Amino acid sequence: MRRMGLAGLLILGLLAAPLAVWADEGSCIQCHAPQPGALGEPVALWRGSVHQGNGISCHGCHGGDPTLMSMEAMSPERGFLGAPEDSAVPSFCGRCHVGVEEDYRASAHGLALGEGGPQCVTCHGSHAVRVAGLDLINPQDCSRCHDYGRAGELRTAMEQTETLILALDAELKQLRRIGIAVEDWQGRLFALRNDFHRLFHSVDVDKVRRQTDTFQAKLAGMQDEVAELRAELNQRKWIGAGVVILLLAASGLFALLRQSYGRQENTE
Amino acid sequence: MDTGSKDFARRRALLATLLAGIGAVLTGAALYPVWRFLAPRKGAEAQDQVALSRDQVPLGGAHFFNFRGRPAVVLQTRAGHFTAFSAVCTHLGCVIQWQAAEQRFLCPCHAGLFSAEGAVLGGPPPRPLESLAVSLRDDQILVG
Incomplete structure (x- = not known):
């Protein structure tokens, strides 16, 4: 009887698990995901994005109330903003990405906003947003608006520092896998990476070149600390x-001592 | 005692000495990390304390400085009343900015907002800013 009860509870739990996930995703996804075309596509694109990975769902950007299962969820009274006009995209994304918006607005890109200049979505896309990297600067994408030359220079100027950042990030992830507390380093690296990527939004090659030494000096300091830890871990292995x-x-x-007592007993 | 017994005794004395030596080394190896964890670092506190001049922190303003290798900030919220915090956002580790007009901190990475008391006002930060001890000596502010 008790076994049947436990089995019943297990089945109920298994049935309830998908419902819990469903409930977490809210009414936006429940209604939009099954729809064809432009109404449903954003959900599929959002899945696997950096936003989904960090718990940012539809209402995080578009507003509205995902707890309501009616059209009222998308009413302005519930804070619904919908999709912004092209020229309003930087303010839309800038509600969270404050620093990046500041640098973008002061850049040649930002100053051309509304006059054919790019906004956030032009380069990053709108729903399938990935962690930004230098692959965003490429001849295919940049040549949509202008000659690649200057953009290529910017990429070259950033490449060495970006490679160092990625290598250190991989090193910290590896240390974390073996149980080392790396949160402090990861926080420092995230801040540095964010500042470095902000620098890109200025689209100013000379500024990037001027500040590269400062970024690389900070990275070198962190690399030294990690190398010191690696040396200590190696030392611990030898001691072990x-x-x-x-x-x-x-x-x-x-064993020899025990054998010695046994032999003495036998000879006596 | 016959010769055989003497041999056994000498052999056992040698084995026991070797075992005692190994035991001492192993005990040392086990106790060293415990001692290193418990023993305070020499003069660490004095070295870690940062002294700032009161003039560096305007009334209603903030002064950013380096504290134990990490960014920190001291505020003068009322005349002669100073508070200090780690300037590292508790969300992902970015360095916060002071917004004097709003009397609050803003994290430029993901718009985390903190009050002048370090409490979370909005955005993704999960915890308040880490508070740092402040004491006053003559015209100096001592942090840490």
Whole structure:
């Protein structure tokens, strides 16, 4: 009887799990995901995006009330903003990405807003947003609006520092996998990476070149700290191996001691 | 004691000495990390304390400085009343900015907002700003 009860609870739990996920996603996704075309596509694009990975759902950007299962969820009274006009996109994204918006607005890109200049979505896309990297600067995309030359220079100027950032990020992830607390380093690297990517939004090659040394010096400092930790971990490995060898030696000596007592007893 | 017994005794004395040596090394290896964890660093507190001049912090304003290798900020919210915080956002680690007009902190990465007391006002930060101890000596502000 008790077994049946437990099985019943397990089945109920399994049935309720997808409902819980469903409820977390809110009414926006429940209604839009099954729809064809432009109404449903954003949901599929959003899945797997950096926003979804960090718990930012539809209402995080578009407003509205995802707890309501009616059209009122999309009423302005519920804070619904809908999709912004092209020229309003920087303010739309800038509600969260404050620093990036500031640099973008002061740049050649930002100053050309409304006159054919690009806004956030032009380069980053709107729903399938990924963690930004230098691959966003490429001849195909930049040549849609202007010659690639200057953009290529900017990419070259940023490449070395970006490579160092990615290498350090990979190193920290590896350290985390072996149980080392790396939150502080990850926070510092995130802040540095964010500042560095903000620099890109100025689209000013000379500014990037001027500030590269400062970024690389900070990265070198962090690399030294990580190298120090690596050296300590290596030292610990050797000490661990030494302890194992000493324990084996101690057990051997114990065996010999025991044998010695046994032999003396036999001879007497 | 016959010769055989003497041999056994000498052999056991040698084995016991070797075992005691190994035991001492292993005990040392086990106790060293505990000692290193518990022993205070020499003069660490004095070195870590940062002294700032009162003139550096205007009334209603903020002064950013380096505290134990990380950015920190001291505020003068009322005349002669100073508070200090870590200037690292508790969301993802970016350095916050002081908005004097609004008397609050803004994180430029994801728009996290903190009050002048370090409490979260809005945005994604999960925790208040880390508060730092402040004491006053003559015309100096001591943080830490």
